[in-house]
Amino acid sequence: MAEEGYVAPHTVDEVVSLLVEAGGDARVMAGGTDVLVQLHADLIEPGLFVDIKNIPELRTIAAEAGGFRVGAAVTSMELVDHEAFNAAWPGVVEGVALIGSVQVQGRATMGGNLCNASPAADSVPPLIAAQAVAAIVGPGGPREVPVEDIITGPGQTSLDQGEILVSFLFPPRAPHSGDCYMRLTPRTEMDIAVVGAGINLTLDDAGTCVAARVALGAVAPTPLLVAQAADALIGSKVDDAAMAKLATAASSACHAISDKRGTKLYRIKTVGVIARRAAEKALERARKN
Amino acid sequence: MAKKVHVTTTVNGDEHEFLCETSQTLVDVLRGELELTGTKEGCSTGDCGACSVIFDGNLVCSCLVLAIEADGKSIETIEGMADGKELHPLQQKFLELNGLQCGICTPGILIAAKALLQRNPDPTETEIRFWLAGNLCRCTGYDKIIRSVLAAAAEMREG
Numbered sequence: 291m292a293e294e295g296y297v298a299p300h301t302v303d304e305v306v307s308l309l310v311e312a313g314g315d316a317r318v319m320a321g322g323t324d325v326l327v328q329l330h331a332d333l334i335e336p337g338l339f340v341d342i343k344n345i346p347e348l349r350t351i352a353a354e355a356g357g358f359r360v361g362a363a364v365t366s367m368e369l370v371d372h373e374a375f376n377a378a379w380p381g382v383v384e385g386v387a388l389i390g391s392v393q394v395q396g397r398a399t400m401g402g403n404l405c406n407a408s409p410a411a412d413s414v415p416p417l418i419a420a421q422a423v424a425a426i427v428g429p430g431g432p433r434e435v436p437v438e439d440i441i442t443g444p445g446q447t448s449l450d451q452g453e454i455l456v457s458f459l460f461p462p463r464a465p466h467s468g469d470c471y472m473r474l475t476p477r478t479e480m481d482i483a484v485v486g487a488g489i490n491l492t493l494d495d496a497g498t499c500v501a502a503r504v505a506l507g508a509v510a511p512t513p514l515l516v517a518q519a520a521d522a523l524i525g526s527k528v529d530d531a532a533m534a535k536l537a538t539a540a541s542s543a544c545h546a547i548s549d550k551r552g553t554k555l556y557r558i559k560t561v562g563v564i565a566r567r568a569a570e571k572a573l574e575r576a577r578k579n
Numbered sequence: 580m581a582k583k584v585h586v587t588t589t590v591n592g593d594e595h596e597f598l599c600e601t602s603q604t605l606v607d608v609l610r611g612e613l614e615l616t617g618t619k620e621g622c623s624t625g626d627c628g629a630c631s632v633i634f635d636g637n638l639v640c641s642c643l644v645l646a647i648e649a650d651g652k653s654i655e656t657i658e659g660m661a662d663g664k665e666l667h668p669l670q671q672k673f674l675e676l677n678g679l680q681c682g683i684c685t686p687g688i689l690i691a692a693k694a695l696l697q698r699n700p701d702p703t704e705t706e707i708r709f710w711l712a713g714n715l716c717r718c719t720g721y722d723k724i725i726r727s728v729l730a731a732a733a734e735m736r737e738g
């Protein structure tokens with residue numbers, strides 16, 4: 291077991307060797323907005339904190355292959371302030387901008403939001419809808435995984451011992467594309483999603499939807515990519531009939547539980563409404579570019 | 580068991596050194612070791628904003644920062660807000676317009692408002708309300724806080 295401590299390495303390789311050496315006793319820390327809450331609630335007791343914020347690769351937003359590569363430890367605030375990324379992926383920015391307060395957003399990262407693996411994580415549905423790919427590095431080398439394959443259950447990910455998430459790759463944007471993330475909460479700020487929906491769609495020149503992805507949050511143990519909901523839009527003019535089908539498909543995909551934030555029935559109903567509203571906004575954006 | 584770590588940091592322009600344990604938070608050290616008790620600790624979970632400080636240029640909750648992370652960084656707290664005896668316009672307006680009652684939330688709100696005005700010298704009421712959503716106040720009902728920030732912003736724009 292490693293001695294109780296804190297390290298802030300400058301390279302991914304150092305992180306991986308530290309994690310391997312510690313054999314499960316170490317905890318990666320990005321913004322710490324989940325980890326430190328868990329530490330002080332005595333939910334975790336790591337022997338070693340490995341702070342990944344000093345690794346330049348994890349802190350960079352860069353154009354790549356016609357799209358963007360965003361480091362796993364880029365903060366919400368840095369994304370909110372990045373004009374080119376906002377223009378391309380406003381829905382992803384809507385997700386990160388809903389994470390906590392301005393204070394939390396100054397520290398919180400998309401990598402942490404994904405790896406904390408909450409069913410209600412706000413940046414995850416728009417990341418899945420965007421078809422973002424997670425770049426992971428571990429003792430076995432690098433691998434790339436679609437974001438929807440990372441979360442396997444509440445608090446559980448498919449990352450192996452010693453692996454870290456390094457960055458997200460966002461694909462190039464076709465003309466007439468738009469995305470949006472919306473969630474339902476009793477308060478507009480500082481609340482956890484009752485349901486959430488991320489929608490990403492592309493139209494052809496005639497306004498027919500040629501591609502769509504729909505991802506739902508807080509309606510199942512993991513965020514869901516719902517192909518039937520996307521199929522409701524693809525091939526349509528995204529008219530009323532298609533929107534109604536989308537809402538029905540979103541509601542049918544809901545495997546929610548009842549808890550203090552909402553009953554199962556409430557979630558089934560409202561996820562359809564929220565998915566539709568998010569699709570309307572995504573459509574409006576797609577028509578503008 | 581836990582060994583202490585030596586940290587050097589800049590607070591309100593002055594260099595400070597302290598010893599801390601790995602799991603100690605920044606608010607803990609600011610208040611305990613450095614005796615800068617202007618920063619308050621309410622919830623310790625990032626929800627109330629009482630512990631707001633500016634950490635390397637970013638507004639953060641100091642209860643969600645490890646003290647050890649402060650090594651080589653620069654921190655602004657409420658103690659650095661007034662210029663000697665001269666209050667910052669935000670502090671002055673909070674006094675004039677009753678933007679505080681018990682005062683527990685006030686240092687955090689002043690720091691958060693200062694960070695907002697650095698970014699946006701002319702915020703709308705809505706922008707102020709959204710920006711301060713992470714700062715809870717149990718006394719004032721918020722209205723006077725928002726008015727104080729609007730008034731301070733107007734005065735600062737006039738120079």
Ligand SMILES: Cc1cc2nc3c(=O)[nH]c(=O)nc-3n(C[C@H](O)[C@H](O)[C@H](O)COP(=O)(O)OP(=O)(O)OC[C@H]3O[C@@H](n4cnc5c(N)ncnc54)[C@H](O)[C@@H]3O)c2cc1C
Pocket residue numbers: 317318319320321322323324325326327342362363388389390391394397398399400401402403404405406410411412413449453454455456480481482483624625626
């Ligand atoms: C007051 C408050 C309000 C909040 N509101 C919301 C909200 O509205 N919506 C929401 O979704 N979340 C919310 N959160 C939760 C939290 O802020 C987010 O999940 C945030 O994105 C976590 O990012 P982080 O960088 O702080 O993660 P950390 O706390 O640093 O890490 C979270 C987890 O991910 C692991 N991890 C982090 N980065 C990596 C990586 N690169 N590779 C492998 N593992 C990694 C850590 O080991 C840890 O298990 C809130 C938190 C607070 C305190």
Ligand code: FES
Pocket residue numbers: 619620621622623624625626627628629630631640641642643
């Ligand atoms: S004490 Fe830090 S946010 Fe409440």
Ligand code: FES
Pocket residue numbers: 678679680681682683684685715716717718719
């Ligand atoms: S003045 Fe008492 S909590 Fe705000």
